[in-house]
Amino acid sequence: MSSSQLVPGFDFQQAGQQVLRIEQAGLSQLEQYINADFVRACQAIIACSGKVVVMGMGKSGHIGCKIAATLASTGTPSFFVHPAEASHGDLGMIARQDIVLAISNSGESSEIMALIPVLKRQQNLLICMTNNPQSSMGKAADIHLCIKVDQEACPLGLAPTASTTATLVMGDALAVALLKARGFTAEDFALSHPGGALGRRLLLHVSDIMHTGEAIPCVGSEASLRDALLEISRKKLGMTAICDAQMKIVGIFTDGDLRRVFDMGIDLNHAKIADIMTLGGIRVRPNMLAVEALNLMQQRHITAVLVAEGEQLLGVVHMHDMLRAGVV
Structure with a gap:
């Protein structure tokens, strides 16, 4: 049949739902393989002084790349090596202290089997992920992780579908178990993602974005209301701090306070x-995470906050600074 012709009355929705059912059934079988071998694999990786080198051909290779990336971003140093390229020099990337995680659904990948004698000679610990512990790779492995599923979602039983899903999930199980065992934190995660929004949210401190020095809106306690309003206008942060001669905080005045002054009928020309x-004012410390300061500002319904050590004014941070820094 031509690729442009459809089976008469074909039901795309029913076909898609069947794939989900088959893959869900495959994953439900996977739990039995989170066993003593899985524990041994985790313990070996935790104890490893080198890296986890992931290998796989074809679709297993694509899944292997993702597993390596997930491990690396969650505290387990890891990278992917293509088995065919390894036979032509890239094997030199693998050091003796590294662990090799080799993936093949059948367990008979000729490209990986060709590398195993060299890996054994180099004394690399070999973890193999296959559907058959009695396969060539299964027998050669120091630790075998089974990823067997009864049925592929592909009706021809040819395209790796349920099996690659199971492989990916087994890799996620390894990565997350190791993450928890290491006590890996969100801050640790951000260190390997400094360029993304998560990194900005978790790594940026108030001191990185606050206004300092001459940019701080500030007047003395003897100042008039007019003086304070001019300072607010000059510094464009919608507020001014009121400090003594040593920059110790006495209080704060905001554009919101000005609206209340209007309602009170105070003489604006003579008010001090x-x-x-x-008095006092809400303040944060310079080493506070910017995202924590943002949360405080949102809870208090304010757009700017004083940055201080004790009573000593160090800076001011505004909601707009958060926006520019990508914290929001």
């Missing part, structure tokens, strides 16, 4: 800032 400011 000390009479209408908010």
Whole structure:
């Protein structure tokens, strides 16, 4: 049949749902293979002083790349080596202290089998992920992880579908178990993702984005309301701190406070800032994570906050600074 012709009355929805049912059934079988061998594999990786080198051909290779990436980003140094390229020089990338995680559904990958004698000679621990512990790779493995499924979602039983899903999930199980065992934190995760939004949210501190020095809106407690309003206008942060001569915080005055002053009918021409400011003011420390300061600002419904050590004013951070830094 031509690829442009469809089976009469073909039901795409029913076909898609059948794939999900088959793959779900395959995954339900996988739990039995999270066993003593899985524990041994985790313990070996935790004890490894080198890296986890993942190998696989074809679709197993594609899954292997993802497993290596997941391990690397969750605290287990790892990288992928293509088995065919390894036979032509890339095997030199694998050091003696490394663990090799070799993936093949059948367990008969000729490209990987050709490498095993060299890996054995180099005394690399070999973890093989296959559907058959009695396969060539299964027998050669120091630790075997079974990924057997009864049926591929492909109706021809040819295209790796349920088996690659099972392989991916087994890799995720390894990575997450190792992550938990290491006590890996969100901050640790961010260190390997500094360029993304997560990294910015978890690594950026208030001190990295706060306004300092002459950029801080600040007047003395003897200042008039007019002086404070001019300072707010100059610094464009919608507020000003009120400090003594040593930059110790006395209070804060915001554009929101100004609206309340209007409602109170105070004489704007003669009012002193000390009479209408908010004493103290909400403040954060410079080493606080920017995302924590953002959460505080949102909880208090404010757009700017003082940055201080004790009573000493060090800076001011505004909601717009969070936006520019990509924290929001």
